[in-house]
Amino acid sequence: MASFDKANKAGCNMSQNDRSIDCSVVVPLYNEGLVVEELYERLTRTMGETGLDYELIFVEDGSTDNTLEKLKDIASNTSLLQKATRAWYKNQPLSSLAATSSVSEELLAAVIHSAVKPFLTTHAEALISLVNQEQWRRGYCPICGGKPDFAFLDKERGARWLLCSRCDAQWLFQRLQCPYCGTQDQNALAYFTDEEELHLYRLYVCEQCHTYIKAIDLRRVEREVFLPLERVMTLDMDKQGQEKGYRPGWTNLIV
């Protein structure tokens, strides 16, 4: 069976002419149906750790067992993940793709989010200073186009900022506008505050699109606040919001 070391020596292509692929791993296969899935998983894991842009080329040498069928299964799953990642990025539903892969939509979205998030947050950190905060003021992220899932009122003037559910970028937004449907109708907008924590947290709700977004008022807190962590610290607010008949505005999935 071909190992990574063997394939690496045989197939790595560091040519300057091909800038899109750093490395091609060529694996000849003959009657390897019992092990080809494990081989694929190990190769994918090992090559992923190298940080190289790579391709895996399996050469099926006329096997008489089910090697070819196994390879087709592997190939279709890979393209499924690519399709699912694209759909997730465009905020499209993953339900039909999840059904064909026999995993739940929530799990598929969570796996994609976990895999992509480190790249998005790195981009956001590098690019956010280029955003003109006074001009942007839209309901979606200026870096990745994601929807906000948390908000805060800043210490200086109580202005409301939104936090991107995907890349953690922060951007300035109107105090009295729904970030999801955009309404500025004062009669459709309201917020609840907590009694126990001296109105530290707010649950903004919109009667027009029946969504909610959680917020923290930084003017009322002395401790260090790590906003991405506040999402998790306030899961009880998600429960309260949904019990009141609102849904999270950034996702159709269960929070």
Ligand SMILES: [Zn+2]
């Ligand atoms: Zn974003």
Ligand SMILES: [Zn+2]
């Ligand atoms: Zn709304």
